[in-house]
Amino acid sequence: xxxxxxxxxxxxxxxxxxxxxxxxxxxxxxxxxxxxxxxxxxxxxxxxxxxxxxxxxxxxxxxxxxxxxxxxxxxxxxxxxxxxxxxxxxxxxxxxxxxxxxxxxxxxxxxxxxxxxxxxxxxxxxxxxxxxxxxxxxxxxxxxxxxxxxxxxxxxxxxxxxxxxxxxxxxxxxxxxxxxxxxxxxxxxxxxxxxxxxxxxxxxxxxxxxxxxxxxxxxxxxxxxxxxxxxxxxxxxx
Amino acid sequence: xxxxxxxxxxxxxxxxxxxxxxxxxxxxxxxxxxxxxxxxxxxxxxxxxxxxxxxxxxxxxxxxxxxxxxxxxxxxxxxxxxxxxxxxxxxxxxxxxxxxxxxxxxxxxxxxxxxxxxxxxxxxxxxxxxxxxxxxxxxxxxxxxxxxxxxxxxxxxxxxxxxxxxxxxxxxxxxxxxxxxxxxxxxxxxxxxxxxxxxxxxxxxxxxxxxxxxxxxxxxxxxxxxxxxxxxx
Numbered sequence: 528x529x530x531x532x533x534x535x536x537x538x539x540x541x542x543x544x545x546x547x548x549x550x551x552x553x554x555x556x557x558x559x560x561x562x563x564x565x566x567x568x569x570x571x572x573x574x575x576x577x578x579x580x581x582x583x584x585x586x587x588x589x590x591x592x593x594x595x596x597x598x599x600x601x602x603x604x605x606x607x608x609x610x611x612x613x614x615x616x617x618x619x620x621x622x623x624x625x626x627x628x629x630x631x632x633x634x635x636x637x638x639x640x641x642x643x644x645x646x647x648x649x650x651x652x653x654x655x656x657x658x659x660x661x662x663x664x665x666x667x668x669x670x671x672x673x674x675x676x677x678x679x680x681x682x683x684x685x686x687x688x689x690x691x692x693x694x695x696x697x698x699x700x701x702x703x704x705x706x707x708x709x710x711x712x713x714x715x716x717x718x719x720x721x722x723x724x725x726x727x728x729x730x731x732x733x734x735x736x737x738x739x740x741x742x743x744x745x746x747x748x749x750x751x752x753x754x755x756x757x758x759x760x761x762x763x764x765x
Numbered sequence: 766x767x768x769x770x771x772x773x774x775x776x777x778x779x780x781x782x783x784x785x786x787x788x789x790x791x792x793x794x795x796x797x798x799x800x801x802x803x804x805x806x807x808x809x810x811x812x813x814x815x816x817x818x819x820x821x822x823x824x825x826x827x828x829x830x831x832x833x834x835x836x837x838x839x840x841x842x843x844x845x846x847x848x849x850x851x852x853x854x855x856x857x858x859x860x861x862x863x864x865x866x867x868x869x870x871x872x873x874x875x876x877x878x879x880x881x882x883x884x885x886x887x888x889x890x891x892x893x894x895x896x897x898x899x900x901x902x903x904x905x906x907x908x909x910x911x912x913x914x915x916x917x918x919x920x921x922x923x924x925x926x927x928x929x930x931x932x933x934x935x936x937x938x939x940x941x942x943x944x945x946x947x948x949x950x951x952x953x954x955x956x957x958x959x960x961x962x963x964x965x966x967x968x969x970x971x972x973x974x975x976x977x978x979x980x981x982x983x984x985x986x987x988x989x990x991x992x993x994x995x996x997x998x
Binding site: 601602603692693695697700701702703725727728729730731732733735739740741742743753754 | 794795796797798799861862863864965967968969970975981982985986987988989990992
């Protein structure tokens with residue numbers, strides 16, 4: 528699949544060169560049409576994420592700017608891209624979806640108690656939405672995030688604050704069995720294309736664990752969580 | 766026929782457009798993975814009335830709803846408040862992940878929106894909204910609802926047909942998959958007799974015994990359990 532960022536960068540370079548030429552080197556630019564290209568503004572968002580859980584590392588945070596679509600819809604079947612993220616923590620397929628204008632992914636999991644700040648920029652803010660997603664890696668198919676938050680009217684310096692919920696992709700049963708959980712509690716299997724659960728996205732019912740009545744669970748008291756999962760702030764910095 | 770009926774309704778609605786009367790589209794979505802909602806009751810009522818209140822003893826009408834899904838008592842109670850109401854918009858059970866949509870025309874003075882529905886399988890758990898102030902400004906509003914416990918029945922987590930009658934201990938039904946039988950009972954005690962946030966079901970992984978007839982991988986939940994989208998027209 529074509530990476531839109533890869534296309535955008537050379538284009539941006541051409542535009543910047545054009546602007547510089549117009550301002551400083553008019554003599555060399557006699558071939559340019561009379562009205563020079565309008566400088567393209569850049570809109571930048573700084574997103575800070577804090578992992579609020581006791582013992583759930585969050586897979587590398589993925590953030591996308593997009594004008595339409597959703598990473599998930601409650602009550603509807605997960606896309607295969609979402610299933611990949613929710614079962615394995617790999618956000619590559621989700622962030623490569625056609626609906627996305629620009630995206631960024633952290634490179635390492637966000638461990639409990641820690642924060643990370645990521646920045647995204649775009650040249651077009653009209654109708655722009657921001658989505659954010661991460662898997663709770665010590666679950667079968669649990670994830671958390673923000674679903675298409677409208678940032679198109681955010682002024683420079685303005686900040687939006689959110690607390691995120693835990694969702695279940697409904698693609699893998701929450702049996703918490705050995706070999707089924709990719710996080711450090713198990714180091715088991717990640718993605719498996721088979722759909723062996725309710726096949727719709729819902730709120731996550733929580734971790735049971737072997738301390739709380741699921742005898743064969745590889746999880747325990749340390750992996751339990753409650754809503755909310757993350758504190759997220761979105762600040763428009765440019 | 767349908768069109769003319771709507772047109773007539775429109776005229777009546779126009780006639781009522783004074784003070785705080787409102788025309789609402791209401792969508793309620795079951796956000797859980799394995800809990801069903803019995804017939805939903807939606808009401809607009811004065812700010813002096815409630816379907817339920819946290820920290821207060823449940824009315825017998827609320828108990829009927831929370832233990833057996835029977836909304837007739839609450840519905841009659843609403844009539845004495847001159848409330849506006851919608852009964853059973855899902856036409857039966859609202860399954861996990863599913864939505865129900867309805868419209869509610871409110872009359873002057875009915876400024877608060879409340880919602881209840883029993884959660885199955887639970888002993889006396891219900892999804893609730895108590896007195897959300899209906900905005901006067903047109904727009905779309907989202908409300909997330911929590912699970913409450915009516916405080917009227919011990920959460921023994923045993924499925925027993927016919928136990929939906931008020932005061933009869935047990936969970937009347939477990940729609941969907943995964944419930945067990947022959948549990949020995951989680952508890953026979955209900956130490957908090959007030960309406961409170963439900964502590965959640967325990968369940969177990971022994972479908973032929975154990976303490977609970979509920980399945981701990983199917984019948985648990987975390988709040989919020991429902992999403993309500995209200996469009997004020």
